[in-house]
Amino acid sequence: MSHTGIETDVPAVRQGGATNAAIVTAVEIGGAALLGAFLLSDKTVIIVALLAVMGAIFAVLQLRPRVEERIVAAFRDQRRLSMALGAVIVLTYPFFMNGSSYVLHLLIVAQLYAVLALALNFQLGSANIPNFATGASYGIGAYTSALLAINFGISFWWTLPASAVVATVFGFLLGFPSMRTKDSYLALVTIAFAIVVHQLLNNFAWTGGANGLVGIPAPTLFGHSFAQPIVIFGWRLPSQANFYYLAAALVCLSIVAAKRLHESRVGLAWNALRADPLAARCQGIDIVRYKMLAFGVDAFLAAFAGTIYAFYVSYISPDNFTFLVSVTIMTMVIVGGMDNTLGVIIGAFLLTMLPEKLRIFSDYRLLFVGVIVILFLILRPQGLFPQRARNYGAHP
Amino acid sequence: MGAPAALVLAILVSMVAIGLLGVLLDWLVIRRFRNAPAMMALVATVALGTVIREMIRTFYPQGSNPKPFPSIASGSFAIGDFVVPTFSLIVIGVSIAMVVALFALLTYTPVGMRIRAVAEDRNIARLMAIRPSRIFAITFFIASAVGAIGAVFFVSHAGVVRFDFGVQLGLIGFSAAVIGGLGSMQGAILGSLLIAGVDVLVQIGVPDGASYRLVFMFVLTILVLVLKPSGLLGKPVFEKV
DSSP, rough: OTSSSSOSOOOOTTTHHHHHHHHHHHHHHHHHHHHHHHHHOHHHHHHHHHHHHHHHHHHHHOOOOOHHHHHHHHHHHTTTHHHHHHHHHHHHHGGGTTHHHHHHHHHHHHHHHHHHHHHHHHHIIIIOOOOSOOOHHHHHHHHHHHHHHHHHHOOOHHHHHHHHHHHHHHHHHGGGGGGGGHHHHHHHHHHHHHHHHHHHHHHOTTTTTGGGEEOOOEEETTTEEEOOOOOEEEEEEOOOHHHHHHHHHHHHHHHHHHHHHHSSSSHHHHHHHHHHHHHHHHHTOHHHHHHHHHHHHHHHHHHHHHHHHHEEEEOOOOOOOOHHHHHHHHHHHHHOOOOOHHHHHHHHHHHHHHHHHGGGGGHHHHHHHHHHHHHHHOOOOOOOOOOOOOOSSSSO | HHHHHHHHHHHHHHHHHHHHHHHHHHHHHHHTTTTOOHHHHHHHHHHHHHHHHHHHHHHHHHTOOOOHHHHHHOOOOEETEEEEHHHHHHHHHHHHHHHHHHHHHHHHHHHHHHHHHHHHHHHHHHHHHHHHHHHHHHHHHHHHHHHHHHHHHHHHHHSSTTTTTTTHHHHHHHHHHHHHTTTTTTHHHHHHHHHHHHHHHHHHSSSHHHHHHHHHHHHHHHHHHHHSOOOSOOOOHHHHH
């Protein structure tokens, strides 16, 4: 399995298999139900109550680390079951959303942000490279595919790899200064890059200037247009469901990529870079190469998300890809927990849905989100789900 | 007396108020990130910026609309053939005075010595009976108060003030400090002159320059940092094992 040559699978502790299965099932279905209830409720009282429940759950995990350990152990034991159940939940989720296109829209945006946060996590989480330009890569991906589709009529499925390649080239270009600068200086280089990209998109005539690009055609798959609703066995899902499944597939791909990279030599090299760049270099790790690689991977995944976003909303403008988008993505990674795939995804979901659901506080919602982020950083700086030590099976 | 005196008073009040706000924000939030990775502090301060902007927008009457701001000086002087607006003279004069005052403060006063000591090594400074928390409060007061003067000059020049005008200015100021070299006052001045110079030259010399001014400013930032990774006047850092 692993490329490190070290066995990563824990010799299974077979006792309590049924209990573990019950824990996995309860956690997954409970989590899905909580999210669903949160998404579907529109009464202030219920939303606040659900937020309180979530807060209580995180408080328990914070105060009783053993509960978290137990759940993690159960998931490790019942890996097949957890994956199968997760797949079933993701596939059937839209059917429980009462056909609400708004809820599906939220889920799509949250999933795209989860992909972006996972992309940034390769840099910020694994290798400790500050990158404020993920939003720019996202924009480059979206614009590349939109321009290809509008001007040359290229189908969605071909623009997907094309935009990823273009964004990766820009990612390497941005990685170039990272060979010499670091810390705040490197952060500023990426901030400057993000602003330059945004300003150029805003000013060039061929990118539509501040008005952006309109009329991006909907993708089709085997003759089924993504603008059409899905009808299965008499069940009818709104057209957003197409993009929901597409985004879910991309999240899956990102999780697999994250896991494979984490378990490979690349992931180890990134972690070594995070621990101490100089020591890593002394170990013979080519730090320039791995830094550049991190920029490339980030841009590649971000471009995928950008392409799906462009084809989903069919209209993009430079304001979708500002510097503040990059800061939002970075906040998701930090709030969720650096170098923890699940934490990053939950961070992305939370920070996408919180402002939407706090609309009931209308004018104050951004204020609330800012305060919540600051409180998070102060009270739980390691994130909701902190990075876990690498487990090579010695202590299951 | 009259309008000018009221304006001077307003500027002084805003300096003190913003200086105290800086101390408060440091005490409430920023000091908690002193030992954390730089990224945490950066994200926390960006979030803090959002909170403050949103507070102005929601709690100030009609906060989302631009407000007119009076010019702090009108009229102009004629020096030979040149006609110089009084406002420009005041800005230049006050800026030079502030630079001199800050330099003197850092170089010749006991407080300045303590600030430099804390910047050099916080723990050793503590052994020398310097209280770092107080020094941080002082530096936050000074930095915020100086920022307030800059803001007053800027909005007076623009004639309007908006709740979110600081986002872009903050980034430009940060760039100036970084390309000059963090920790070097001469560097900060050099950096800001360079960025402002490029800004003005682009607006005059490049066709459609006003739209592309940010592009030029930030491309310059990237280029400087590629060539001089720790800023123009920053000390190169040698890594030791």
